[in-house]
Amino acid sequence: MLRDHPTGNYRFLPGISAFSSGVIAMPGHEIVHATLGAPVPWRDGFALVERHLRAQGRTRTALCGVELRSPAPFTFDGFAKFNEGYRALLGEWDILVGDDNPIPRTNVAPVIAAPGEPSLYAFAYTIGGTTPAPTFVVAGAGEMRDRAQGADGIVRRGDTSPDGMREKARFVMNVMQERMRALGADWRRATAIDVYTAQPIHDYLDDILRPAGPAAIHGVRWFPSRPPIQGLEFEVDLRGVARELVL
Numbered sequence: 115m116l117r118d119h120p121t122g123n124y125r126f127l128p129g130i131s132a133f134s135s136g137v138i139a140m141p142g143h144e145i146v147h148a149t150l151g152a153p154v155p156w157r158d159g160f161a162l163v164e165r166h167l168r169a170q171g172r173t174r175t176a177l178c179g180v181e182l183r184s185p186a187p188f189t190f191d192g193f194a195k196f197n198e199g200y201r202a203l204l205g206e207w208d209i210l211v212g213d214d215n216p217i218p219r220t221n222v223a224p225v226i227a228a229p230g231e232p233s234l235y236a237f238a239y240t241i242g243g244t245t246p247a248p249t250f251v252v253a254g255a256g257e258m259r260d261r262a263q264g265a266d267g268i269v270r271r272g273d274t275s276p277d278g279m280r281e282k283a284r285f286v287m288n289v290m291q292e293r294m295r296a297l298g299a300d301w302r303r304a305t306a307i308d309v310y311t312a313q314p315i316h317d318y319l320d321d322i323l324r325p326a327g328p329a330a331i332h333g334v335r336w337f338p339s340r341p342p343i344q345g346l347e348f349e350v351d352l353r354g355v356a357r358e359l360v361l
Contacts, residue, residue, distance in 0.1 A: 115127060115133070115296070121173065121175040121208075122175045122240060123140050123143040123176065124137045124138060124143070124216075124240050125297075126214070126216035128216075130215075131215055132200065132201060133180075133253055135148070135218065136218050136251060136253055136296075137178045137179065137216065137251050138248050138299055139249045139250065141206050142176055142242060142250075144240065144241060144242075144249045145250065146241055147238045147308050147356065148236060148239070149236040149358070149360050149361070150236060151360055153183050155229075156200070156231075156233055156234045166284055167239060175209055176239045176240045177207070177217065177258070178218075178251065179217065180237050181234070181236040181254075182222075183233050183235045183339075184231075184232045184233075184342060186228070187342055187345075189344055190342055200263050201215060204217060218252065220254030221342040222341055222342060222349060223339055223342065225340070235358060245356045249303075249355045250354050251353045252290060252293050252352045252353065252356075254349050254350065255289040255290065255350060256341040256342075256349040257282035257286055259285070265344075271345055272345070276318065280317065283318050286319050286348055287325040290350055299354060300354070302329070304352055306335060306354075307334045307350065308342070308352065309336045309349075310350070312340050321333055
């Protein structure tokens, strides 16, 4: 299922029109993860990304991961409308591969200190280099069984009890497992597991860490945040990189 990006120096796992399910660096290249010191409105953020890539001697198509922060979760229709503008910008950057959007993405709404509009929080890009194993990024996923069903596709919709959250976490971690296998990535090389939920995670932390195997040694980073669509309560993304920057 993996497809090559013709100029980005990475392979991607196709997802939906708004984002891919993940990326892995091609031989001779690695993925760098960069976090902004403070989020900026997402279109301004893309201008910042372009300046940073140019300074690294890279083109726009080296971009291979996007993390956004939004004021509040979207409705299903609002999310689709936002994605139209977002995808159009990727088209302007010549990043799309045919009908496929190759960029994995996370878009969550912080409980505290949320921005006033959708904003860029972090991004990933490829550069030349070698690493002991390929570097990768897995897109954020929430507890959505079937997008075509809308709200009815949400696992244990409306249930934030410990049992409900445990089932949501198990579902999402299974998605992470499937995406890792499809990418050909290795849990031993995972360097960051990010958890996004407004609910406490202590009662089901084992359900997050045990599937990660050796990556559990790094723990998790919990962002008290809500997933991007109303009704979702739990999301995870992860990556395995050798370089982390703060800009």
